[in-house]
Amino acid sequence: MTITIVYGSESGATKSVATRIAKKMGGRTLDIREATARDFEESSFLILGAPTYGAGDLPSDWEDNFDALKSANIEGKTVALFGLGDQETYPDSFLDAMGLLYDQVIAQGATVIGFTETDGFTYTSSMAEQDGQFVGLAIDEDTQSDQTSKRITAWVERLA
Numbered sequence: 001m002t003i004t005i006v007y008g009s010e011s012g013a014t015k016s017v018a019t020r021i022a023k024k025m026g027g028r029t030l031d032i033r034e035a036t037a038r039d040f041e042e043s044s045f046l047i048l049g050a051p052t053y054g055a056g057d058l059p060s061d062w063e064d065n066f067d068a069l070k071s072a073n074i075e076g077k078t079v080a081l082f083g084l085g086d087q088e089t090y091p092d093s094f095l096d097a098m099g100l101l102y103d104q105v106i107a108q109g110a111t112v113i114g115f116t117e118t119d120g121f122t123y124t125s126s127m128a129e130q131d132g133q134f135v136g137l138a139i140d141e142d143t144q145s146d147q148t149s150k151r152i153t154a155w156v157e158r159l160a
Protein backbone atom coordinates (compact mmCIF):
# COMPACT_ATOMS: atom_id res chain seq x y z
CA MET A 1 0.00 0.00 0.00
CA THR A 2 1.36 3.44 -0.86
CA ILE A 3 0.50 6.11 1.68
CA THR A 4 0.90 9.77 0.76
CA ILE A 5 0.40 12.48 3.33
CA VAL A 6 -0.31 15.75 1.53
CA TYR A 7 -0.17 18.81 3.74
CA GLY A 8 -0.19 22.59 3.60
CA SER A 9 1.50 24.50 6.38
CA GLU A 10 2.23 28.19 6.87
CA SER A 11 4.18 28.19 10.10
CA GLY A 12 5.29 24.56 10.25
CA ALA A 13 2.93 22.94 12.76
CA THR A 14 0.96 20.95 10.18
CA LYS A 15 4.15 19.90 8.43
CA SER A 16 5.47 18.58 11.74
CA VAL A 17 2.28 16.59 12.39
CA ALA A 18 2.44 15.21 8.82
CA THR A 19 5.99 14.02 9.47
CA ARG A 20 4.99 12.39 12.74
CA ILE A 21 2.12 10.54 11.06
CA ALA A 22 4.43 9.44 8.23
CA LYS A 23 6.96 8.03 10.70
CA LYS A 24 4.29 5.97 12.42
CA MET A 25 2.59 4.75 9.25
CA GLY A 26 5.51 4.42 6.88
CA GLY A 27 4.17 6.86 4.30
CA ARG A 28 5.74 9.77 2.46
CA THR A 29 4.92 13.42 3.03
CA LEU A 30 4.24 15.83 0.20
CA ASP A 31 3.81 19.61 0.40
CA ILE A 32 0.62 20.62 -1.43
CA ARG A 33 2.71 23.19 -3.33
CA GLU A 34 4.49 20.29 -5.03
CA ALA A 35 1.48 18.01 -5.54
CA THR A 36 0.03 17.06 -8.90
CA ALA A 37 -3.20 15.22 -9.70
CA ARG A 38 -1.09 12.13 -10.35
CA ASP A 39 0.23 12.16 -6.77
CA PHE A 40 -3.34 11.90 -5.48
CA GLU A 41 -4.25 9.23 -8.00
CA GLU A 42 -1.21 6.99 -7.58
CA SER A 43 -1.45 6.68 -3.83
CA SER A 44 -3.59 3.82 -2.57
CA PHE A 45 -4.26 5.56 0.75
CA LEU A 46 -4.33 9.34 0.94
CA ILE A 47 -3.98 11.41 4.09
CA LEU A 48 -4.68 15.13 3.67
CA GLY A 49 -3.86 17.76 6.29
CA ALA A 50 -4.51 21.47 6.64
CA PRO A 51 -4.49 24.19 9.28
CA THR A 52 -7.32 26.73 9.20
CA TYR A 53 -6.59 30.36 8.38
CA GLY A 54 -8.57 33.54 7.78
CA ALA A 55 -12.06 33.09 9.12
CA GLY A 56 -12.41 29.40 8.53
CA ASP A 57 -10.46 29.09 5.29
CA LEU A 58 -7.91 26.74 3.81
CA PRO A 59 -4.34 28.03 4.02
CA SER A 60 -3.18 29.83 0.87
CA ASP A 61 -0.98 26.95 -0.30
CA TRP A 62 -3.99 24.64 -0.36
CA GLU A 63 -6.12 27.33 -2.03
CA ASP A 64 -3.47 28.01 -4.66
CA ASN A 65 -3.07 24.35 -5.59
CA PHE A 66 -6.59 23.08 -4.89
CA ASP A 67 -6.96 22.22 -8.58
CA ALA A 68 -4.40 19.43 -8.22
CA LEU A 69 -6.85 17.68 -5.89
CA LYS A 70 -9.98 18.72 -7.78
CA SER A 71 -8.68 17.43 -11.09
CA ALA A 72 -7.56 14.08 -9.66
CA ASN A 73 -9.68 10.99 -10.10
CA ILE A 74 -10.00 9.76 -6.51
CA GLU A 75 -13.36 8.07 -6.86
CA GLY A 76 -13.52 5.05 -4.55
CA LYS A 77 -10.22 5.92 -2.87
CA THR A 78 -9.84 5.78 0.89
CA VAL A 79 -8.88 9.11 2.44
CA ALA A 80 -8.14 10.20 6.00
CA LEU A 81 -7.94 13.82 7.12
CA PHE A 82 -6.20 15.81 9.80
CA GLY A 83 -6.60 19.45 10.75
CA LEU A 84 -4.82 21.95 12.94
CA GLY A 85 -6.51 24.90 14.58
CA ASP A 86 -6.73 27.06 17.67
CA GLN A 87 -9.95 26.49 19.63
CA GLU A 88 -9.40 29.40 22.03
CA THR A 89 -8.75 32.20 19.54
CA TYR A 90 -10.99 30.87 16.77
CA PRO A 91 -13.84 28.99 18.51
CA ASP A 92 -16.34 29.87 15.74
CA SER A 93 -14.30 28.38 12.92
CA PHE A 94 -12.31 25.70 14.70
CA LEU A 95 -10.70 23.34 12.17
CA ASP A 96 -12.99 24.53 9.37
CA ALA A 97 -10.35 23.75 6.74
CA MET A 98 -10.58 20.05 7.57
CA GLY A 99 -14.31 20.31 6.88
CA LEU A 100 -13.60 21.95 3.52
CA LEU A 101 -11.24 19.11 2.57
CA TYR A 102 -13.87 16.60 3.66
CA ASP A 103 -16.56 18.19 1.48
CA GLN A 104 -14.22 18.22 -1.50
CA VAL A 105 -13.07 14.59 -1.36
CA ILE A 106 -16.61 13.36 -0.68
CA ALA A 107 -17.80 15.32 -3.73
CA GLN A 108 -15.13 13.48 -5.72
CA GLY A 109 -16.40 10.09 -4.60
CA ALA A 110 -13.78 9.19 -2.01
CA THR A 111 -14.49 7.37 1.25
CA VAL A 112 -13.30 9.11 4.41
CA ILE A 113 -12.19 7.09 7.42
CA GLY A 114 -10.66 8.09 10.76
CA PHE A 115 -13.37 10.19 12.39
CA THR A 116 -12.59 11.18 15.99
CA GLU A 117 -14.43 12.20 19.14
CA THR A 118 -14.91 15.89 19.91
CA ASP A 119 -14.50 15.22 23.65
CA GLY A 120 -11.72 17.29 25.18
CA PHE A 121 -12.17 20.25 22.84
CA THR A 122 -14.04 23.47 23.63
CA TYR A 123 -15.34 25.49 20.68
CA THR A 124 -18.59 26.92 19.38
CA SER A 125 -18.68 25.92 15.75
CA SER A 126 -16.67 23.75 13.39
CA MET A 127 -17.20 22.79 9.77
CA ALA A 128 -15.09 19.74 10.57
CA GLU A 129 -17.82 18.35 12.83
CA GLN A 130 -20.34 15.93 11.47
CA ASP A 131 -22.90 14.01 13.52
CA GLY A 132 -21.06 14.88 16.72
CA GLN A 133 -17.63 13.75 15.50
CA PHE A 134 -14.70 15.37 13.76
CA VAL A 135 -14.21 14.12 10.22
CA GLY A 136 -10.54 13.41 10.97
CA LEU A 137 -7.73 13.86 13.45
CA ALA A 138 -8.12 17.16 15.33
CA ILE A 139 -4.95 18.82 16.60
CA ASP A 140 -4.56 22.10 18.49
CA GLU A 141 -0.87 22.87 18.82
CA ASP A 142 -1.64 26.38 20.07
CA THR A 143 -3.53 25.47 23.22
CA GLN A 144 -3.28 21.68 23.68
CA SER A 145 0.13 20.67 22.37
CA ASP A 146 0.52 18.32 25.34
CA GLN A 147 -2.25 16.17 23.81
CA THR A 148 -0.79 15.93 20.32
CA SER A 149 1.34 12.79 20.68
CA LYS A 150 -1.46 10.88 22.34
CA ARG A 151 -3.96 11.97 19.70
CA ILE A 152 -1.69 11.06 16.77
CA THR A 153 -0.86 7.66 18.25
CA ALA A 154 -4.50 6.76 18.95
CA TRP A 155 -5.58 7.86 15.47
CA VAL A 156 -2.85 5.96 13.64
CA GLU A 157 -3.61 2.83 15.65
CA ARG A 158 -7.26 3.04 14.68
CA LEU A 159 -6.42 3.53 11.00
CA ALA A 160 -4.13 0.52 10.88
Ligand SMILES: Cc1cc2nc3c(=O)[nH]c(=O)nc-3n(C[C@H](O)[C@H](O)[C@H](O)COP(=O)(O)O)c2cc1C
Pocket (backbone or CB within 6 Å): 008, 009, 010, 011, 012, 013, 014, 015, 051, 052, 053, 054, 055, 056, 057, 084, 085, 086, 087, 090, 093, 094, 095, 096, 141, 142
Ligand atom coordinates in the same frame (compact mmCIF):
# COMPACT_ATOMS: atom_id res chain seq x y z
C1 LIG B 1 -4.33 34.69 10.95
C2 LIG B 1 -4.70 33.36 11.54
C3 LIG B 1 -6.00 32.87 11.38
C4 LIG B 1 -6.37 31.65 11.93
N1 LIG B 1 -7.67 31.22 11.80
C5 LIG B 1 -8.05 30.06 12.37
C6 LIG B 1 -9.41 29.61 12.29
O1 LIG B 1 -10.28 30.26 11.68
N2 LIG B 1 -9.73 28.43 12.89
C7 LIG B 1 -8.80 27.67 13.57
O2 LIG B 1 -9.17 26.61 14.09
N3 LIG B 1 -7.51 28.07 13.67
C8 LIG B 1 -7.11 29.24 13.09
N4 LIG B 1 -5.80 29.65 13.20
C9 LIG B 1 -4.84 28.82 13.94
C10 LIG B 1 -3.95 27.97 13.03
O3 LIG B 1 -4.71 27.10 12.23
C11 LIG B 1 -2.99 27.16 13.91
O4 LIG B 1 -2.10 28.03 14.55
C12 LIG B 1 -2.20 26.09 13.15
O5 LIG B 1 -1.51 25.28 14.07
C13 LIG B 1 -1.18 26.67 12.17
O6 LIG B 1 -0.63 25.63 11.41
P1 LIG B 1 0.68 25.79 10.53
O7 LIG B 1 1.84 26.11 11.46
O8 LIG B 1 0.85 24.49 9.83
O9 LIG B 1 0.46 26.90 9.53
C14 LIG B 1 -5.42 30.87 12.64
C15 LIG B 1 -4.11 31.36 12.80
C16 LIG B 1 -3.75 32.58 12.26
C17 LIG B 1 -2.33 33.07 12.46
